[in-house]
Amino acid sequence: xxxxxxxxxxxxxxxxxxxxxxxxxxxxxxxxxxxxxxxxxxxxxxxxxxxxxxxxxxxxxxxxxxxxxxxxxxxxxxxxxxxxxxxxxxxxxxxxxxxxxxxxxxxxxxxxxxxxxxxxxxxxxxxxxxxxxxxxxxxxxxxxxxxxxxxxxxxxxxxxxxxxxxxxxxxxxxxxxxxxxxxxxxxxxxxxxxxxxxxxxxxxxxxxxxxxxxxxxxxxxxxxxxxxxxxxxxxxxxxxxxxxxxxxxxxxxxxxxxxxxxxxxxxxxxxxxxxxxxxxx
Amino acid sequence: xxxxxxxxxxxxxxxxxxxxxxxxxxxxxxxxxxxxxxxxxxxxxxxxxxxxxxxxxxxxxxxxxxxxxxxxxxxxxxxxxxxxxxxxxxxxxxxxxxxxxxxxxxxxxxxxxxxxxxxxxxxxxxxxxxxxxxxxxxxxxxxxxxxxxxxxxxxxxxxxxxxxxxxxxxxxxxxxxxxxxxxxxxxxxxxxxxxxxxxxxxxxxxxxxxxxxxxxxxxxxxxxxxxxxxxxxxxxxxxxxxxxxxxxxxxxxxxx
Numbered sequence: 001x002x003x004x005x006x007x008x009x010x011x012x013x014x015x016x017x018x019x020x021x022x023x024x025x026x027x028x029x030x031x032x033x034x035x036x037x038x039x040x041x042x043x044x045x046x047x048x049x050x051x052x053x054x055x056x057x058x059x060x061x062x063x064x065x066x067x068x069x070x071x072x073x074x075x076x077x078x079x080x081x082x083x084x085x086x087x088x089x090x091x092x093x094x095x096x097x098x099x100x101x102x103x104x105x106x107x108x109x110x111x112x113x114x115x116x117x118x119x120x121x122x123x124x125x126x127x128x129x130x131x132x133x134x135x136x137x138x139x140x141x142x143x144x145x146x147x148x149x150x151x152x153x154x155x156x157x158x159x160x161x162x163x164x165x166x167x168x169x170x171x172x173x174x175x176x177x178x179x180x181x182x183x184x185x186x187x188x189x190x191x192x193x194x195x196x197x198x199x200x201x202x203x204x205x206x207x208x209x210x211x212x213x214x215x216x217x218x219x220x221x222x223x224x225x226x227x228x229x230x231x232x233x234x235x236x237x238x239x240x241x242x243x244x245x246x247x248x249x250x251x252x253x254x255x256x257x258x259x260x261x262x263x264x265x266x267x268x269x270x271x272x273x274x275x276x277x278x279x280x281x
Numbered sequence: 282x283x284x285x286x287x288x289x290x291x292x293x294x295x296x297x298x299x300x301x302x303x304x305x306x307x308x309x310x311x312x313x314x315x316x317x318x319x320x321x322x323x324x325x326x327x328x329x330x331x332x333x334x335x336x337x338x339x340x341x342x343x344x345x346x347x348x349x350x351x352x353x354x355x356x357x358x359x360x361x362x363x364x365x366x367x368x369x370x371x372x373x374x375x376x377x378x379x380x381x382x383x384x385x386x387x388x389x390x391x392x393x394x395x396x397x398x399x400x401x402x403x404x405x406x407x408x409x410x411x412x413x414x415x416x417x418x419x420x421x422x423x424x425x426x427x428x429x430x431x432x433x434x435x436x437x438x439x440x441x442x443x444x445x446x447x448x449x450x451x452x453x454x455x456x457x458x459x460x461x462x463x464x465x466x467x468x469x470x471x472x473x474x475x476x477x478x479x480x481x482x483x484x485x486x487x488x489x490x491x492x493x494x495x496x497x498x499x500x501x502x503x504x505x506x507x508x509x510x511x512x513x514x515x516x517x518x519x520x521x522x523x524x525x526x527x528x529x530x531x532x533x534x535x536x537x
Contacts, residue, residue, distance in 0.1 A: 183419065184410050218409040218422040219363065219463075243408060243419055 046077030120168035137177040192270040215250035233270020284327035288349040296328040300404035357468035363420035448484040476509035
């Protein structure tokens, strides 16, 4: 059978195939190069834009806002690079965007929680209640140092070295106490002394103890108030101020020194007592 | 006390100030320092070898670069001083009051090439907060009298190596009288001068206006304190540098 095909036709076929193959290879190579160029250039531009954003936001906004703006620039850049790549590859974007719109509605319904967290994150961002490194008490239960602030959640590193992820939506709904927002703090000490002790003497001893303690600030002056008469003794409140970085030293030393001063001055701490009277006969 | 000395390996040295003793020793390529604070004022003395240093000293060791020669130099606290005046001063509007306060010094330890190794307070420090609890500045708490010129003579006759005389001018630029009991003195703008055992700083000008307090240094020695040499130069602020450079340029242009 092979012998029946004219030699000229076979040769033409081969030439056509060869030139067609060359054409496909060149086109594909050109497209591949174009795509690679867009990808490399796009990534470089994104990197530069991220660098500029980082530099611009370093001193003007908080680290938290800066990090979110950087992420926004980075992901917007990636999206634009992806759109350009699709365009260069000859994909019909109108159909893709139409499909994306429908998919977006479906995803929107499915990702209500995530979007809620995202929007809550934006609200929290504008409030500037906390920053990375602050100590937060969330809902009166979870206490830790802010490790990272992300689009959907805040991650706290607790003092016993656990990582707690708190969704932004929860943070919007819950009471947050920023323990380290201000540079100085007051340490609240509740003391109860027996009814036989002199309150004025206790006040003098407390003030002198605070004055002698190097971790306690001279100003604002310590705050003393008699809270009232309790079941077992007279309840006193003593508030002393300290620099937030000296928390451990201030708290330990002032408690130790109050105990020592009271012992030396003969002031007794009140504690719950039960008096039993025995009836004779 | 303030001195320059060379550490011999295996020997412990002690420098004494009224409220503190500093111990030094060289150990191979390391040098160690330990401080001991005393409640009762002691007689100051320059660094000398000591045979039996206290056993319970907490030594801190660092690598010693170059020769084992150390210098103890006076410096002011890196934090501003919040000075509680011994008396409340009532100042009428427009009145300018000149006086002197006393600021505690710190010891700066320098190596042979002038490299700053560390600084140590000369007594137990206490901090204070100047301003509102939300926005203010952490200061070193100081109690000092506001002395008139004739009262400074007693200090100059028997000066303390741990205190610097700080001349202060307080000006009431408000329309109402004021009671002054507290001053905040920034330290980085002040130079320390020394001579004949006396240490002093630049004069501090405190102007109380309706907008708040303005504190500026007035460079140079106070005439009452005589001639002294600069022992620790002030860190010049950007405004001052700008002004100084501007003046230099003006001098260059006008050839004055």
